[in-house]
Amino acid sequence: MSTDATPEYDHEELGLVAGLEIHQQLDTATKLFCDSPTVERDPDEADRELTRRLHPTKSELGELDQAAVEESRVDREFTYLAYDTTCLVEEDDEPPRRVDDEALSVALQIADLLDVSVVDQAHVMRKLVIDGSNTSGFQRSILLGQGGEIETSEGTVSIDDLMLEEESAKRVEETDDGVVYSLDRLGVPLVEIGTGPDVRSPEQAKEAAERIGMLLRSTGAVKRGLGTIRQDVNVSIAEGARVEVKGVQDLQGIEDIVRGEVGRQAELLAIRDELRDRDAVVGDVRDATEVFSDTDSGVIRGALDSGGKVTAVPLYGFDGLVGREIQPDRRLGTELSDHAKRHGAGGIFHTDELPAYGVTEGEVEALREAVGAGEDDAVAIVAADPETADLAIEAAADRAAAAIEGVPEETRGANDDGTTRYLRPLPGAARMYPETDVPPVEPDPSDVDRPELLDEKTDRYVESFGLDRGLAEQVAFGRRFPLFETAVERGVDPTFAASTLESTTTEIRRDGAPVENLTDDHFLAIFELVESDDLAKEGVPEVLATLAEDPDLTAAEAVEAAGLSGVSDEAVREAVREVVDRNADQVEAEGMGAFSGLMGEAMGALRGKADGEVVSDALREEIGKRT
Structure with missing residues (x-):
């Protein structure tokens, strides 16, 4: 947000x-x-x-x-x-x-x-x-x-x-x-x-x-x-009212929503003060269908052609305030519209935004005259079927009247952009009553053990397993910390286990692999293959991606499917020799200084089929022979 x-x-x-x-x-x-x-x-x-x-x-x-x-x-x-x-x-x-x-x-x-x-x-x-x-x-x-x-x-x-x-x-x-x-x-x-x-x-x-x-x-x-x-x-806020904002999905959203709601209430209080200075009042709802009988406005024309009508409410002293912004891209008029929408209307039109939407200047003047509104006043209208139009304009009128009082207590919904929208009034105590079908329970807190906090777990991973703090925090706060601890108990290197569960899964997820298909058994089987030298660490990402796409495979079958079955030491040396041969001029000029560049090429040629340490030893040996 x-x-x-x-x-x-x-x-x-x-x-x-x-x-x-x-x-x-x-x-x-x-x-x-x-x-x-x-x-x-x-x-x-x-x-x-x-x-x-x-x-x-x-x-x-x-x-x-x-x-x-x-x-x-x-x-x-x-x-x-x-x-x-x-x-x-x-x-x-x-x-x-x-x-x-x-x-x-x-x-x-x-x-x-x-x-x-x-x-x-x-x-x-x-x-x-x-x-x-x-x-x-x-x-x-x-x-x-x-x-x-x-x-x-x-x-x-x-x-x-x-x-x-x-x-x-x-x-x-x-x-x-x-x-x-x-x-x-x-x-x-x-x-x-x-x-x-x-x-x-x-x-x-x-x-x-x-x-x-x-x-x-x-x-x-x-x-x-x-x-x-x-x-x-x-x-x-001090002169405002308690507002409950529902459905905030993330932590940053909480900060944005609180900041935005403070601003909304502050702006509504400023509007309240201005309305009171103007002695503003909300008039009676009127039928304004005749004003728009020949309109070219698509929305209004559509409603009238379907047997609907136009209802209007004069808002005396509201001119310029209905269109006043109270949150980014949301105005007092938006609040009125939210209430109208609750009763099936598509929204409202108001004179702070008209002429527009096909409504002409002449129709605006005729509307003002029909409801007795002067230049300091505003008018809100709803075009819909008769029942909806009546209910919606009454709801908008009630919300306009509330603006004179200040900030109404209500329940609001969180929008993705950090603003909020009206949902319903705040619930009261009258909605609670006993459930007679379920007997009471007598909870015993002594029956449960206090779990280790995640920040405490992070400290333990750093101290006991030698993980750097960033990786330790990733694992401790991630979903797979029980799997990490199981793997370490089975003798898997803690740093390798942690980086596989967090960094490697993140990497293959970004490449489109459905990592949600990976089970604990998949990971443990892969760790076992690495520990037994049947799979090089460098091949783990490709095998995990293969298992994610086809979770019914065993880890060993995924290794075969990925073409990552282990290669002999002689095959590693042959692949390294080919890399060195292709870069003979660089080796001759730089000697062991060419190692870093050629190491990446050698690992790429072997596609994760061989352990990095084995490839590194073979490459150093081959470069040494040429210098």
């Missing part, structure tokens, strides 16, 4: 307060409440579909969560892709089973690393979620502990709570009727870590997330890769 165009703000002066919610999938064999595997599937492998329409329900106290109510106003059908591994629990056709022991054990390890106080008895709760991401309309969640902390260079960040939850279904695509989800991810065990509002800078937010991520990976039992860890960020 990049927000180079974002102005700099004094975060301390503005009173920045931020907190994090880290969601991390656990790498367990089965799901949290059933025995289905936690393996990701290709949607093309689905063998059936089911559909749902979800509606909000009242809490035990008879209250409705406002976020769920707004979500329910969007009329959508949800389709779920099911597989041969999908069970009745995932389909919401059978009650959940007991909490998975493996997931609970990993979560308790995480609690230990975060210094969290674990509860004596943990109860499963239902969290109302009707965006379609769960077939049941709620997510099951367990509070495991509270009261932990982590350290950053800018001070302590408290851990408010540690939750063990079931992951949501994976969104596949949006259709005209609704959203398609895949059930392979639904129910995968997930920990949610919520920090206190102790973060005071974008840099500290990134550092805190980085620290928590390191602690999570130290367990060796969390999933890795895109989408397996998600960060939500809660941000507010």
Whole structure:
């Protein structure tokens, strides 16, 4: 992400307060409440579909969560892709089973690393979620502990709570009727870590997330890769409001999002002050269809020809402010448009950007006259089918009214460029209620061992195995550190094992090899071939690439397929002699000074079939004969 165009703000002066919610999938064999595997599937492998329409329900106290109510106003059908591994629990056709022991054990390890106080008895709760991401309309969640902390260079960040939850279904695509989800991810065990509002800078937010991520990976039992860890960020400034930004995918994104949200709130407060100075108000929604009856605007013409209409709202005192930028390439008008889009509209037009899009100056003047707007006022319009147009313009009008108050509390989504977009209101306590189908659990922290931290592991690799710190850190923080330790236990040279698992795999991945197909057994077999002198180290990259393309081969078969079967000492000497013969003039002129250049040529001629030390000895011997 990049927000180079974002102005700099004094975060301390503005009173920045931020907190994090880290969601991390656990790498367990089965799901949290059933025995289905936690393996990701290709949607093309689905063998059936089911559909749902979800509606909000009242809490035990008879209250409705406002976020769920707004979500329910969007009329959508949800389709779920099911597989041969999908069970009745995932389909919401059978009650959940007991909490998975493996997931609970990993979560308790995480609690230990975060210094969290674990509860004596943990109860499963239902969290109302009707965006379609769960077939049941709620997510099951367990509070495991509270009261932990982590350290950053800018001070302590408290851990408010540690939750063990079931992951949501994976969104596949949006259709005209609704959203398609895949059930392979639904129910995968997930920990949610919520920090206190102790973060005071974008840099500290990134550092805190980085620290928590390191602690999570130290367990060796969390999933890795895109989408397996998600960060939500809660941000507010002194006169602003708490805004939750969801779906931040990477560490740099956290820093950019915090910085960008501070700027957005600061700009909204400046707009608020200007609107109040102007005594701005939002007028009543009007039908403006007649104004555009002969329009040449493609968007409006298309809506009217399909039986739609144009709705308008006068924004008195808003002139010039609807088009004011609050984030790079995002304006107050974009905020109004986001709300309109929630109800099916393609967006809004407003007079700060008109005439444009086929709308003429005359139509703008007629629009202003029709709604009673003067030169200091703005007008927003929506062109759509009648129901959508009415709902969308009301939503835009409500958001405009909120601009006079300042910064609304809301949930927003992270964009790739570091900006954010409106999603829904902040959820309230009314969406939580007990899960009666799963009995409470009594977690025992004494049953789990505290894992070695990854930074401690890095130090040990340097001290015990002689790795340089950069390589040691790569291995310790990488996915294959258990394989590295197994290889070293079997007598493989630590530096060779580490560089193969990290540098060599990175190299062949960049060349297009599907390294995700390589298993631990592939690597261990290759190490064994090298140790027994049946494969030169120089041939390892080509053999790994061969195995990645055809993982059903054995390592020995891959050596044959790559044409890297070992050669005799005489064959090495013959190849070296040919290299020296081709470069006789250089050898005569430079003597042993020609060694470095000829060594590369000799290794290339042998294509990794011979060990570098053997080739080096033969080349030195042959050059010595000629000088």
